[in-house]
Amino acid sequence: MRLSQTFIKTLREAPKDETAVNGALLTRAGYIHKEMAGVYDFLPLGLRVLENIKNIIREELNKIGSEEVLMSALQNPELWERTGRFSDQEVDIWFKTELSAGGVLGLAPTHEEPMVNMVKKYVSSYKDLPFAVYQFQNKFRNELRAKSGILRGREFLMKDLYSFHTSEEDLDRFYAEVEGAYERIFERVGLGDCTYETFASGGIFSKFSHEYQTILPVGEDTIYYNDDYSLVLNKEVFNDEVLAEFGADKSGFAETTGAEVGNIFKLMFKYSEPLGLKFTDEDNATQTVYMGCYGIGVSRLMGVIAEKYADDKGLIWPETVAPFKYYLVGIGEKGLARAEEVYRGREEEILFDDRDARVGEKFADSELMGIPYRVVISDKTLESDSAEVTGRLTGQTSLVKLAELFK
């Protein structure tokens, strides 16, 4: 991508309504644009990061045999009334809207009901099970207070996966596979060493759920961990009774804050029962489908990575999610001409700063945007037929022969 052709411009100062690190930097660097509290647009660079994260998630979920779909945001109240979840008393974060001909619709805060309802049409025998379906979709939640940039929005991108089984054993089997996939996902996006599977309240349908918490100062959850992080618990289940189950007590645990980037549940019959998702087993008996659901807050994940990897100069994207791998700067007539040649054919991995601007500004922007490698070609570097490559994370510079630049 050529910087001269994008409509984005970086800002020296963050708007004063963006105080969170992720919101301030992502806005300054031109990744996101705020529409209103908790509602953001993703600009070309931001969308690329989002897509990179999505692709990592997609790869790992496909690997464990789940299928991607895309469901609607508009919801039919009748369906949700069957589980009692359309009531504002039961679920107090609904956005509701009206049909012009009369009648209410909801904007989906999650998708258990429509997913079960959709799947019902295709499931009748044990031979149809198991399977798992997921989507990347914008969720709408009427939060009382949106905050912290894209960490907690009213409209946000979520990956939600649902699995369907003939037995609890099979549900457990798949649940473990998801745990493995999640571990790989967080590892790949660069949060592997600070994200922990955490025990949290499972609500009324299971003893625990698992949350994936990334240790982060601005995280909203309070979590407790032991010496080697082998046991991490959300504050909501950090009590003597629960600890006893793990043969532990409160001593030896330290407190910190985390951002919930994922959450997985064994739903069992919570939705399949009221919505009538049944199957016929080998003995011709009618049984209820076992379910699990597994979420990842994709846009929040992007915000968490931005928070985690940043310094006083700006963002520092891990290569796996960076919008571009290289930030190319040509200096002087020869340097510029050579940069043009280098750029050609690599438009997808190079962000070419071909603007008529001074190098200082270009360098500052490359750092603000957090592109992993800055490549500079100038008279000086051309003397040795090389380019200067500087790592954003390390700050280290080295001369690399042009012929070996991308090897």
Added chain:
RNA sequence: CAGGGUAUGGCGCAGUUGGUAGCGCGCGACAUUCGGGAUGUCGAGGUCGCGGGUUCAAGUCCCGCUACCCUGACCA
């Protein structure tokens, strides 16, 4: 939702005792520059969140509203 705070050119800010707005960045033109957001000259751009009120006169005082931020609560 409770408490606190803020609303003035695209962004960040200033505006004294009420007398129809000023700075930095950014933007346009020209010139000199050109490996760390350069310098100079000229120029465009706001009627001060919205609605009412007081007054000869309101960004500035009064009333109401809205939006946004922070802390907490909430988070199915």
